[in-house]
Amino acid sequence: MKGMGGGRPSRDGPWRVGVLFSRTGVTAVIEETQLAGTLLAIDEVNDAGGINGRELVPVIYDPASQPARYAHYAERLLVDDGVSVIVGCYTSSSRKAVLPVVERRNGLLCYPTVYEGFEYSPNIIYTGAAPNQSIVALMDYLVHSYGGRFFLIGSDYVYPRESNRIMRELLRQRRGMVVCERYLDLLAGPPEFKAVMREVKRAAPDVIFSTVVGDATAHLYRAYADAGLNPNQTPIASLTTSEAEVGLMGADVGCGHLTAAPYFEGVDTVNNHAFVTRFKRRFGDDQHTNLCVEAAYFQIHLLAQALGETNSMDPDLLRPAVLGREIDAPQGRIWVDAQSSHTNLWTRIGRANALGGFDIVRESVMAIEPDPYLVSH
Ligand code: ACM
Numbered sequence: 394m395k396g397m398g399g400g401r402p403s404r405d406g407p408w409r410v411g412v413l414f415s416r417t418g419v420t421a422v423i424e425e426t427q428l429a430g431t432l433l434a435i436d437e438v439n440d441a442g443g444i445n446g447r448e449l450v451p452v453i454y455d456p457a458s459q460p461a462r463y464a465h466y467a468e469r470l471l472v473d474d475g476v477s478v479i480v481g482c483y484t485s486s487s488r489k490a491v492l493p494v495v496e497r498r499n500g501l502l503c504y505p506t507v508y509e510g511f512e513y514s515p516n517i518i519y520t521g522a523a524p525n526q527s528i529v530a531l532m533d534y535l536v537h538s539y540g541g542r543f544f545l546i547g548s549d550y551v552y553p554r555e556s557n558r559i560m561r562e563l564l565r566q567r568r569g570m571v572v573c574e575r576y577l578d579l580l581a582g583p584p585e586f587k588a589v590m591r592e593v594k595r596a597a598p599d600v601i602f603s604t605v606v607g608d609a610t611a612h613l614y615r616a617y618a619d620a621g622l623n624p625n626q627t628p629i630a631s632l633t634t635s636e637a638e639v640g641l642m643g644a645d646v647g648c649g650h651l652t653a654a655p656y657f658e659g660v661d662t663v664n665n666h667a668f669v670t671r672f673k674r675r676f677g678d679d680q681h682t683n684l685c686v687e688a689a690y691f692q693i694h695l696l697a698q699a700l701g702e703t704n705s706m707d708p709d710l711l712r713p714a715v716l717g718r719e720i721d722a723p724q725g726r727i728w729v730d731a732q733s734s735h736t737n738l739w740t741r742i743g744r745a746n747a748l749g750g751f752d753i754v755r756e757s758v759m760a761i762e763p764d765p766y767l768v769s770h
Contacts, residue, residue: 407450408443408706410435410696411470413481413491414689418458419579419607423637423685424483427505428453430686431480433675434693444700449693452476458579458607460490467491471498477706478503480692483685484606485509485552492517501708503696503715505688507632507654509555510765516708518715519735520692521684522655524559525764527632530740531653532563534755535630540599541569546589546613549576553604556632559767560602566770572596581609586616593627594620603631610634611642614650624649635683636750644749654684655738656724657751668723681749682723691722695729727760735763 412431414424432451439448452474456462463482470476471494479495480503482488488504495502495516502514506521535543543564547553553576561571573596577585586609593601605613610633617629630651636658639647658669658681668690672682699714700706719728724739737760743751764770 407448408700409450409452409474409476410693411467411474411476411479411481412451412453413456413463413466413470413479413487414483415458416455419609420458420483422607422641423633423635423683424458426637426680426683426686427481427483427689429672429676429680430505430682430689431693433672434690434697436675437671438693438697444697445704449697456487458484460484460486463487464490464494467494467500467502468498471495471500477501477708478696478711480505480689480696482506484550485555486550488517489551499708501712503692505692506685509552509559510767511555512765513733515712515734517734518692518712518729519763519765520688520695520729522632522738522740523735523763523765524556525767525770526655526738526740526761527653528556528559529563529770530755530757531630531632531651531742532560532567534653534742535600535602535651536564536567536569539626539628541567542572542597542599543569544572544593544596544598544601545574545604546601547576547604548579548581548606548609550579552606556604557602563770572598577605577609579607579609581612583612583616586612587619589613590616590620590622593617593622598627601627601629603629604633605631606633608641610638611646614642614646618646634745635685636681637683637685639745639749640681644745644747647745647749648747650745651742651754652745652751653740653742655741656682656684656687656722657741657743657753658682659743659750659753660724660741662723662725664721665723687723691720691727695720725760730763733763733765735765737762
């Protein structure tokens, strides 16, 4: 991706923020875009004069899609680099590796990724969707539009397994059922996905619910296309197949499949058009925004606003200043729930189109309150 770099030096001494997104390994396809969203927002903050006259400078490491390296670099940032705030992590396994580090060192992690919920840490602000803002709406739409027999396929780690536990419960409440549940290694390739497609054909589900992430996403959708299945009849539905993964597999392969997310590049608001224009100007016309870019982007602006008030990176001061804060994000007005440290986010369902974007087929009328423990269900 073009145009990435560190911050510019400042005579007054910059504010430094740790950045942990992978530029290599199986989830680099999406994490590189989170890095891009982060750097765009940092540039905007600095172009507007910085925070109380001081620049915001990223301290960037590449954890190479390995959870242990996220923990290692989090420790390095908080101890050796003297940074107290980190933005980063895509997989829930990387977040769960960083969680004990930020708790032990009293750092603050801002996490911009949809996840499985059922977690709270006083040292994490969650800016991606919780299950009630993602799985619930998607399940409802799928059962209504296609039927209640679901084939669950995921990468083999905590987010897919926990999301499928939730999906199974929700389906039971709607008298639907799981006809098959399969997990593949994050490094699985075309032969493994071809074998799964044989099982899909035997099980004849109404929907394939995918929690496959990273490079393997392209193998899944290609195996589906090669098997001659029809997205109009039996779509793949996902929370993690964004514009970035569709770019990897090719728009023709992704076309017709469904994703639920707070944000798609095609959100039709003045604010979002301006955001997409700035993003493309910075990184190139062929680069697309997605739900993870957007969350990574708006959380930097939330942090910068809070820092403007506290004038301190001390997490004990900064965290209360982030909680409850509202902002006009590209997805619409959002705000951080002070009790749960999760964010009020919009819920949207998109169908991938022939251009590699998503046509929005359903959306909430405003941001939905996060319910990470699904108490209301
Ligand atoms: C994820 O692992 N939370 C996508």
